[in-house]
Amino acid sequence: MSVELEKHDKVTVVTINRPKRKNAVNRSTAEDLANAFKQFDEDSGSSVAILTGIGGVFCAGADLKAFSETQEGNKVELDGDGPMGPTRLLLSKPVIAAVEG
Template identity: 50%
Template sequence: MVEYERRGPVAIVTVDRPERRNAVDRETALALRDAWERFDEDEDALVGVLTGAGGTFSAGADLKAMDLEDDPEGYLGFSRLSVSKPTVAAVEGHCVAGGIEMALWCDLRVAARTAEFGCFERRFGVPLVDGGTQRLPRVVGLSRALDLILTGRALDAETAKEWGLVNRLAPEGEALDTAVELAEVIAQFPQETVRTDRAAVYDGLGEPLERGLKIEAWHGSRAMETAREGADRFAGGEGRGGTGVEDPES
């Protein structure tokens, strides 16, 4: 139903219900919540990757079961849950309805070139209640978000990349490996600063600039010992000319 796997510093959470296009019922939602809580508590897991089995990401809520409940963590089990470490979605096939909300919960998204996105629940009058109306405009902008939400249209991976919904494209069948490679790049950096900078971005969203700068300064102050250690390494000759910074798309 939901698998938790470690590949070195990367934790992979897989929804494994291919017979239901990885749609989420109540049992799966609770398992997803448990998996992401486990990830946050796993000290050796530095970056999390969310994916689906069987060549598809997720069709969202299981409308045949229709047994999801409005838990504090969200109908899908984790959409209102906050974790302290970076996350990446690895998308193959359909990422639609609640599936797109699951992908938006992640910080970054990698998609196969054959992937398809959309708010397909529009056809059946099912509302977006797992973050879609709030996260999608923040990621792609108000006009594009409303286009997807109001029309229920399908969006191909290339267009999703142009819109900023997708960060990296991969050949069909390689989204997970590409997402893991991206996660490994993030995992190689000093994690204290990765996490404080990530937190500053989220905590500052929607705030006036003056308030946002104070939030940034507070989070940054928590990583100054790591910064001093890094400055010493740079002074010793490490990282000159940008060495040590990889472009996962190159």
């Protein structure tokens, strides 16, 4: 799975797990991220989320290789979650980015 979700008391940790691609976000990762943040937002026991990346890299951005290899890039639509997953979500709780690299 390209996104891991862990809960530590009232803190939810969302981790992008694509170290071979420097945690670049392809379509399935964007969908997994959006779902993880929706789950966090609906969880009354979570107060804050931390977004991080595995392997010493936070996120290289959109996975352009995935688009060229599969012709299926990230969804870019006026409505919806956004091309990087949670970019357009209006969450009711704070999210902190733990950036490394």
